[in-house]
Amino acid sequence: MNPYESINLSKVINAAGKMTYLGSSSISPQAAEVMFEAGKSYVDMAALKRNVNDRIAELTGAEGGCITSCAAAGIAISVAACLTGNDLDKVEALPVIKSPHHEVIIQKGHSVNFGANVTQMIRMTGAVVKEIGTVNGVKPYHLEGEINDKTAAIVYVISHHAVSDEMLTLSEVTEIAAKHQVPVIVDAAAEVDLHSYYQQGASLVIYSGHKAIGGPTSGMIIGDKNLIEACQLQEKGYARAMKIGKESIMGFYIALREYVNTDWDEVEGNYVSIVEGLQAGIGELSGLMTKIVWDATRPIPRLQLKLAVDCSLNAKQLIRLMEDNNPSIRTRNHSADQGIILFDPRELKDEEIPTIAQLLRSIII
């Protein structure tokens, strides 16, 4: 039984992907079971966090780990750590910064909105954001020119939201930062790679627990021992407003363990079988072309639906009809203006394919 239906909300068939606005990921049965048991039991919370933080470090190969309530909290906590270090007096004083370092540098093309502005997650600590370069160009001299005695950190965003061309690469940034002993914080919230950004010299790397990792709403910071300790200390101040509960900590840990043990070839095969099944189910419809396309950077196939200009309705009308259906069918609609709708297999279940195919066949005539 879908509990959302019991409070009169439509069931959602998610062909959009891991979207925050649809509740991100569906939790695995094993993680869900552990969360249920963890929620019913008591535990020494400090010991639980220490234990899971150590396991995060072990599974990612970083010196340390810090569980958070989400990646956005992870950004604020990482910046706070760079402002306070391990000084509890400074931790308690935030957002008043009792340190001469209070500026955080970010490239203009990284100053994105992921649902909220990344710069606000930095500013909420009291830090001042210094954007460098332009949205279509940042050069090493822009960074060199902005680093000074007041610099607390550099935030680097890895995301499909960010401008990727003409920005400084992570290794260019970490090299310049190391020369000036400035920490580099990487926001890799939705990324699949848990190793390479830290290996490229980032001091702290932030991940969302409910995106690629597929856990409950949660997040983690991995990184250098000293700064990670400063992140953990923030729970005595700032991060108390971003608390994560015992059941989510355990659910996150199970999801992380499953994630690092995943056989990606098998997952990719399942994705292909879902999009092929959907393509076959839809079959031939006049005015509609289907083909399988791959994500630009990740191994994700998607079924692309292209509506011909002479189709009985346009992409936006079709999207609306699918959304208004019960169950509500949600798709990736970034290219709707070009008559293109994408079906993402990651959160789509085999048994949901006939519902989508039948609806399309009944709408498009």
Ligand SMILES: *Cc1c(COP(=O)(O)O)cnc(C)c1O
């Ligand atoms: C999703 C996202 C976030 C926020 O992640 P949450 O875990 O939902 O808080 C931050 N940065 C980027 C680049 C994102 O894509």
